[in-house]
Amino acid sequence: MTISALLFDKDGTLFDFSATWSNWAETVLDDLAGGDPALAARLAERLGFDRDARRYDWRSPVIAGTTREVAEAIAPELATRDIDALAARLDAQSARTPQVPAVALRPCLGALRGRGLKLGLVTNDSEASARVHLQGADVLDLFDYVAGYDSGYGAKPGPGQLREFLAREGLDPAQAAMVGDSPHDMAAARAAGTGAVAVLTGPNPRAVLEPVADAVLGSIGELGGWLDRQDATGGR
Template sequence: MRGVIFDKDGTLFDFSTTWEAWAAAFLRRAAQGDEARAERAGAAIGFDLLRARFARDSVVIAGTPSEIATDLAPHFPDLSRDALVTLLNQEAARAPQAEAVPLAPLLTGLRARGLALGVATNDAEAPARAHLEEAQVERYFDFIAGSDSGYGGKPRPGQLVAFCEQTGLGPDAVVMVGDSTHDLLAGRAAGMRSIAVLTGLAPREVLAPLADAVLPDIGGLPGWLDGIAAL
């Protein structure tokens, strides 16, 4: 292995801590104080506003801002789709981040192994960079792509192919690490090995059939790499 490309939400950062707070803030802002309207809009994207919890099939888990806006649009006819996407991205950039594991030590160790590192997220690029900068880890990555960066979104492999092109690595030398089936399918489509982590909402039994390995979190990645190197 010579490269690792990570999903962001649910992989580098704990999904629930970040996006439950984001969803509540966004829905109440967009609904302009109409709590019933906010609850209905939340249900449309698989979010229970009263319990502040996502359903496992929520579009927010792996969807792009554009896809989320499409599901929200019937509840906010006063906002254009572009305005909804802008509002989604503004709130996303402010969402609190909880690192899945301490990121700086992990990424430092991976760089010390000579690995190229990337991020491929279905979030927009600007909030993704804001999150990485807030965690003070943006500098560790050779490549950062969002769904609006020109490569498409997962489960299509465009972002992963672009990482290989930018780093000069073949896909057989890169591993994709993510918490959703979208991540793992993108890895397979790109010709990469795929590692699943359980810091998102998808359970092991959903991820395991698509993954080369399932880890509790990205902290197990160095041990997995050592195992591959020993083969």
């Protein structure tokens, strides 16, 4: 069946994960630790972030978790029970963090729209932050659908965000593919019945992604070629 729609993850897929979220972590650690280096070190450990190497451990909750899950992970170090307020604080910093595109987004996504494809974004970030980031990259208008963990359809690896998009567009799952950089993205695709395409612009290596994806691409810039191959082989 011909691919008629693509659903994108945001961080690590549209935007380079390390370049973007290392800056976010540094700012969050400075903000929450208030100048206490020991507290900053403990928070960094809970985030799975190595400040010296500016690198995340692959098990970090920041990679695939929701903002609330990140807040829950660091809350014990802050002696706070107000997870909602902490998550809102993290979301606000996320919205302020400059995003580093993985490729030239407007030409890439514009070419996909030129093929007649519907485009959606499904992220475990908040919907508001996602819209700010897409607007900042001048691509919000190219998306037919944007959903975050707080949009009311659940979060990945659950399929709710994807199923809502399919329902709105009247699409069979086989007509769509999920494009992401993590096993969570691929699990959501499997659960929703869509194709599962992984990219290597996030922290997960090929060895982690190949067993759970239909295809592994260097970046979303290779999607045009992948779609051509799908058309040539009838999706086989």
